[in-house]
Amino acid sequence: MALQVPVATASATPAPDRPAQSRPKKKGRGWAGRLEHWLYLAPALIVLIALLGYPLYQLINMSLYDYRQAQVSGKAPLNFTGLENYRILVSDPEFWTVLGNTVVFATACVVFTLLVGGALAVFATRLRPWVRTTLFAVSLGAWATPAVTGSAVWLFLFDSTQGLVNKVLAGIGLSGFSDFSWTYEKWTAFGLVASEVVWCSFPFVMVTVYAGIQAIPTEVVEAARLDGASMPRIFTNIMLPMLRPIVMIVTIQSIIWNFKIFSQIYIMTNGGGIAGQNMVLNVYSYQQAFAASLYGLGSALGVIMTVLLMVITLVYLRLLKRSGEVL
């Protein structure tokens, strides 16, 4: 049927050549086409402008004032302070340490989440249906567990004296672990939290990449296999290029989320670790600003975080552009 058309042409059209830019070259949509896309966009845009645009504007606005609960409740007058909040943040050495922590921690989480999720997605295609469903079901359970609960469970499993992990490790002979505190040292604490984050984030990557693999017409893969190509070869030369848009979105999403992690760090390191050694930006923002209702300072941090993420993402997109993927 109509669906068989792409079968013949798909192999002749290598994936990277299918970006949207090639489309306008075809005959234009003419008449209603010029307005059609705005019609489709309108509902989403209206919601976004109202719910994200306005608050974003206010975020920048609030960051320029000394804006606390007293001001919000109307008890104290508003005081425009310009870039003072930013100055306070930038001149705090702890801010820079926390920033460094966040970059390293988030990068590790992103890398491992992508690796685990992607690998399991490909692996899942080779499994029997019931095994795959089981894997997906438990992964979904991991994804759906509230961050609070997941963190608490992991924290308890790795408790220094009463945790199961230490008991098992000590039991198999590694006696150094019998009361080893995973959260005492800075980087073991980060490692522990990163493991929990990967555990609850990989399902998203796995499901999405798997869905992407599903969307690849099997004929293409079959044709390649019949031609004698090995599985890894098929993966890198055929599947991966077709999965590019999906891998890109999944990577950017992971970067954005992992940069903004809060609950897991807060709970597993008891509020940022010993003497604040495990703080990441969102926890820092909470402790320095929002817990004490210093909304102006918190907004400035929010703006800084957004700008940082923008820079990181744009760098990533630029890299992609260079390797052929176009928006």
Add this chain to the structure above:
Amino acid sequence: MTTLKVSQPGSVTPRRRAKERKSRKGWGSNAVGLLIAAFVAFPLYWMLLSALKPKTALDAGDSTPWTLTPSFDSFARVLSVNNFGQYFLNSVIVALSVVVLSTVLAFLAAVALTRYNFKMRTKLLIIILVAQMVPIEALTIPLFFLFKGFGEAIPAVGLNHLGSLILVHVGFSIPFAIWMLRGFVAAVPIELEEAAKLDGASSFRFVRSVLFPLVAPGVVACSVFSFISTWNDFLFAKTFIISAQENSTMPMALLTFFKPDQNDWGAIMAGSVIMTIPVLIFFIAVQRKLVSGLAGAVKG
């Protein structure tokens, strides 16, 4: 997820042969798959176990991986939270509404941003991406006042009403959903659209009857994501529902058991188990529904 594979067009015979070839060699991989599943499931098992352990064991920090005296007391405590059924229902209403609304709006927007080329397209895509980067905690005050204002015009979407939760979560789910669906829409070959046009189908008909079912896997991923993030949200549940407790959602029931320095871990775990089950049900339901949709698309 097998059911999604059935949707793939093409002749049946070579696929069946390939499948048989696979299953005969698959024992090793399948065993590894099960092992991985067990590993992933262990914290979930621990959650369930802690929900079933008696309170004294939990208070003492008992860490045996099983319990010989399981008790449903924790579940009883959770279910006896005042208005628990109402909170559960509210969560379901909010989550399902968000899924439907955000998926529809995001899908249309994704189509517009992918299949049409217009000047603002890249800028809009970037803006939508940037919108996701803002830490939500920083936005709660402006959003609070925004919804306070909304409430004065349309009470149903104002503070203390479920409408405010639905609307705010739709707003926060759309950017991600657009980007996600964009990838899937982009992966549908342009030839299909041309073929449909040749057949005389209108553009919207194509979008609705052909394009939408084809990006069904992406829609599944999106809807699961929106469902989970709405279902597990604590922040807006705490911030927007102030005095009308009957409009609170499930996280509020869970928060009852958090007392600084005296958390009731058994009830928290039991509550989390209760909270996780509907998500699994939703996933299974969505997965099945999609099969019929896809089968229809293939036949058509």
Add this chain to the structure above:
Amino acid sequence: MKFSRTLAVAALAAMALTSCAPPTSNNAASSVDESTGTLRVWLFSEVNQAPKSAVVDATVKEFEAAHKDVKVDVQYIPVDTRAEKFKAAFNDPSSAPDVAEFGNTDLASYVAAGGLSDLTGDIKGWDEGKDLDPKVLATTAIDGKNYGVPWFVGVRALYYRTDILKAAGVAVPKTMAEIETAARTVRAANPDMLGISVGGKAQFSALPFLWAHGGSIATAKGGTFTAELDSAKSRAGITAYTNLMKDDICPPATCAEFGGNASVQQFIAGKAAMTIGGDFNYKAVSESAFKDSFAVVPVPGVTAGSIAPAFAGGNNLGVFTSSKRHTLSADFVKALASKKSQQAMFDAMGNLPTFTDVQKSVAEKNPQVAPFIATIAAGTNFVPITDTWSTIDAKGTFTGMYQQIVTGKADVDTASKDASDAMNKIFAAK
């Protein structure tokens, strides 16, 4: 990139055109004082809610009977949501309650936000008011005005294992220094046990040590506070506490990160010979495996026979400024915080009362709370009552200091000086 420039210009233009200030609400004190209608009350929900509800319902019934055309609508909110809910109530007076229960450490920030009414007059005019424990009442005072009525108080004392101490031949500590020696001896005899389980983050366990040595967190001088952590007495108090977190008593690797509850849990699990726990921990300990082999004494002070000043935790009842029924609300507060009601709350929940005479009678009838009542009677203390303290608390400056010392990152002198400087900066920023 070109688009970002146009975007920036557009954004600036928009801001210049609208030049809106950040959103504010008007939470001014209400000018009306109605005497009928529905009174909205927010109380904290408990894990074991039924007993509390029973006591409150009884009070409500009596109140409604005594006041014509008045209904009381009580809502129980989870403690963990209080920050968001109270801020929302201040920002949206139409959603605000008339009466609320709140933690006494939250009082200063609520008053700074202009959310709580001055109740000094109401307390003075209350005949039962004169029996309120003066130190506990002082926790509700800012600039001489009381913004809440203390509803219940919670303090910490020294829990110890009678069997372990006996086996090690150690007497029950009668001075603060003896706590240290006893803990060391016990751990030497039982290397698997913590001599005493305390935590680097358990600030309310650390405070008695600070105060017993004559130290303090900060002193109020003419409207602002000045940190005192670097004074000689404070340093002695800090050292006394951090000495407990050494490898021969409570190893830093284990204990540096403990908060109050985590350290008590070690005791309940049988892994510690002593701990500093609250009256609210008593139930859990008495249901543990060691229910028959533990006892409680007040945390001893520096000299024999003295009791170290404890931190007076607890909750207050207050009236919102936005309330349209101030008098009625104040009356309800008095009803709920009355001696009769507090006695009922003790019977139902174990909440220690805030009236000195009720405290005495409760101690006489219930010997297990005697050590806690004795601690309260010896005089409690509090953290600086200013909203800047919540900033300091959120940043973890105070507990961070202890953790730095315990983990060896800084010595007592440096850490206390750094903490004092940091606190002074914040106190002054007001």
